[in-house]
Amino acid sequence: MLPDPVIALGLTAFALLLLVLPLAFWALSGGHSSKAVRLLVAAANLCLTAQLVLRWWDSGHFPISNLYESLCFLAWGCTLTQLLVERSWPSPLVPAAATPMALGIRRRRTAPATTPHADARPCPSSSCRARAASLPHPVLASGAAAPSTMEEAKL
Secondary structure (H helix, E strand, O other): OOOOHHHHHHHHHHHHHHHHHHHHHHHHHHOOOOHHHHHHHHHHHHHHHHHHHHHHHHHOOOOOOOHHHHHHHHHHHHHHHHHHHHHHOOOOHHHHHHHHHHHHHHHHOOOOOOOOOHHHOOOOOOOHHHHHHOOOHHHHHHOOOOOOOHHHHHO
16 A cells, blocks of 8 residues: 555556546447446546645645646546536547546656655746746757856856
């Protein structure tokens, strides 16, 4: 058993979405909507909802301040949108299209890399985001850091 309920809920949501994926494609190939798919996606959405609420309660701020929290929120929104669209337009195409997106989002970071709130620290200087935004994408992808002072930039 995992000691952190936030991580346990995230892994449960991932497992449910992983279970839904072949069922959604099977329902699509049969041409009929599946209640089991809808039920499992609703259960995954409830796990994501509980995860976000616990994370909000634990951290004291709305849980979209770092990559992990943002991806949890995005997966929650994807599953909620899937359920709402499927309610008004019951087609097997909806879960077959939305489930891989939600699963891919959850796969990106199922659990935080370190402690749950270690990567939620504020930026040390007010201009670090502006400096990072001015770098081209390949420089950011290589892991190079932006200069923090004008002296560093001249070197």
